[in-house]
Amino acid sequence: MEKTLAIIKPDAMQAGNAFAILELITNHGFKIVRLAEKQLTAYQAEEFYAEHKGRPFLPELVTFMTSGPVVVVVLEKDNAILGWRDLMGATDPAQAHEGTVRKLFGTSKGNNATHGSDSQASAAREIAFFFDRA
Numbered sequence: 001m002e003k004t005l006a007i008i009k010p011d012a013m014q015a016g017n018a019f020a021i022l023e024l025i026t027n028h029g030f031k032i033v034r035l036a037e038k039q040l041t042a043y044q045a046e047e048f049y050a051e052h053k054g055r056p057f058l059p060e061l062v063t064f065m066t067s068g069p070v071v072v073v074v075l076e077k078d079n080a081i082l083g084w085r086d087l088m089g090a091t092d093p094a095q096a097h098e099g100t101v102r103k104l105f106g107t108s109k110g111n112n113a114t115h116g117s118d119s120q121a122s123a124a125r126e127i128a129f130f131f132d133r134a
């Protein structure tokens, strides 16, 4: 079984969509093995998105990710990493397929409702970023 990290971002939390997103996740066969609510600091958001250092949208991303609480979730399933990326849909909700989380709950390329690890290395790093053991 593979594990991946999902984050319900501040836009989805503020819109009251956290439970609907978690329900969609479990309806697709993912097991929720860790779940926590966090308020990220700017330092934590910059660390988490370190791969985007220098990108023009990073300051906006950090402001957004610290604008309110998030829910961080470790999901488990066969091929969880790719499976969750598929269920989330494209980064830009306008490009995301019908039925995907970002199509349903995202409103812009920045405010796109959820995060998902993009590789095994990222999943391991991101899970360890939030949880001592998963």
Ligand code: GDP
Pocket (backbone or CB within 6 Å): 057, 060, 061, 090, 091, 109, 110, 111, 112, 114, 115, 116, 118
């Ligand atoms: P992801 O793996 O699909 O989340 O996409 P990326 O790793 O490319 O980007 C990380 C996050 O940065 C995205 O989920 C968006 O929230 C945000 N982001 C990416 N591109 C842009 C952009 O052009 N403008 C803004 N404001 N945010 C962006």
